[in-house]
Amino acid sequence: MGETPDTPQGDAAAGGQQAQKVNMKVLTQYIRDLSFENGLARNGITGQVEPDISVQVKLDARKRGADNQYEVITKLTCTSKSKSGGETLFVLELEYAGIFQVEGVPEAQLHPYLLIECPRMTFPYVRRIVGDLTRDGGFPPLNLDQIDFLAIYRQEIQRRMEAQQAAGAPTNGATQA
Template structure:
């Protein structure tokens, strides 16, 4: 801890985060199996794609964080035949104070999705059940690892761009 002019210890700023609101911005579920009118032996194989976006709002200390999930169900027994496709954009509006500016980006893309993910998980479960499939309970997502992977991917992409000679 640093000391100020009077010799009193200064405390690090206290981080404050509140979820102001959260909502489904966009939701789509397509039951491909029912549209084809086929059935039979189905062994579900699910892939989940996650994309995160954060932006500052006009109001001071407010940020909007959107989680986009693309959930594809395929049939393992029939050459990965598509069964369903679920796409959801879920947004949380957060009031965040006390986070240093250089740490705000990772904070928004790690901590904020951690707060909203349980709600997204429930929606995915309900929609897949209501769409005619067993409820899909998504595994937890490690948002810190997701963030690290994206940073690594961007660094590798920027190195590739600087190494490539002009054609």
């Protein structure tokens, strides 16, 4: 389904050693969970409606049984409300997963790689599903802007560090997927 080109990681040592190469393949991708609620049809809102749309993204990654295989999940919640009355127009919840074969990424860099690079590979499919579903649900297609997965990753690391500090636990910058 997709493969990234081999890219060198780090500089080759002066002794002529070969730089380690990153190899990532998308083995499969699929919808894990999907929900679309059309509040406009259910509640019968009348008149001109100006929507206010919010999009929330959460990421998760877990190792699979096979060597170097990981499941990476993008959890997306799109909520559209009327700006004037605050009535819910629609709520879309999508969990989209990809199974990736990742080789050549140092252990210390694997967590950010899985939660930044892998969602970038599946995002075009997530965007298409959201656009098609909102259109098929009776609304103009919601064309998502590009998502900055690096910024989401950094926000999550910051949130975890603050939670550790609030709990009085020592912080060493390590996180779990």
